[in-house]
Amino acid sequence: MKRGVVRVGVALAVAVSGVAIASAAPRFGVESRLLPVEIATAVTEPESGASATSPDLAASFVAIPHVDGVAALLAALETPVSVLPDVVDVPEAASVSSTQPVETPVVAAPAPAVAEPEPEPEPESEPELIVSPTYVSTLVATIVPDVTLLAPVTEPGGTELVAYDPTTAWGITNPTYFGSPLKLRVVQRSDDGEWLRVQLPVRPNRTTGWIPTSQATLSSTSMSVRVDLTTKTMHVWDGSTLVLETQTTIGAPGTPTxxxxxxxxxxxxxxxSYGPHILSLSAYSESLETFNGGVPVIAIHGTNRPDLIDGAHSNGCVRVTNDIVTQLKGMLPVGTPVQIV
Incomplete structure (x- = not known):
């Protein structure tokens, strides 16, 4: 069966260091169908291709107490902590000897030990372990209106621009392609607080760069999401409280999430085919280089095929039922971390 993506035929030209860059619009993988959405419009999708190699997921975290609000979160980070950031695509800053993580990790507790009688009975089924959230509080940088195109650098105070696929330059324009204020997940702060390391919605996936703190206003969110591709489940947390669990449709073998x-x-x-809402993610397909002349953006969205939930049928997007995506729209602000494992 052929599935589709939104074809947005608008080209965006942006200037980086005086060079004009022509960029294609995002496309989301969906069911084949014409969609009268605001941005564009026709939907087609090729058959799934070969599967892609999984990215490097090496990461380490430092646990700090859960805090509410930006001021309290920053206060908890006054003591520098050396940590390997969870995003590894951009070289570490040479001028910063330590980093201040701005997301609070929580380590999952092991399942309780249960004494077994003698003789040992035949095991039945073990209860499912609900994994704790990785991020309990996350800083979000909203880019100020007079900065219309970010120029992130590779280190605080540096002049070397971060390298990224120019066809995704629309991802760091302000306002966004869809007309919203540009908001980015903050993953690190310099010791002097003058620079922020932010995750950028460009290719390659998980690219980061440093921007001056003066270019953003800071807020925080306690929401986080984890999508497990093995079980095809999604867990949503508010802080350390599990607030939603649901089954999903994930990428097909040839076009994995x-x-x-x-x-x-x-x-x-x-x-x-999208259902009522689309939550665009900072991720791109790693098996489809282009899609109908544009770049294949990954998203969480609804579906007109609820019978395919709990399967692997998409072009990489994460589908949920329409009632669930309606809940997610109200629960997950822009900047919410989404961990796909």
């Missing part, structure tokens, strides 16, 4: 930590970078109205 990419692994890694991303973030919700826009809310878009949907219809038809």
């Amino acid at each position: 990419p692994l890694g930590t991303f973030f919700v970078n826009d809310h878009v109205a949907g219809s038809g």
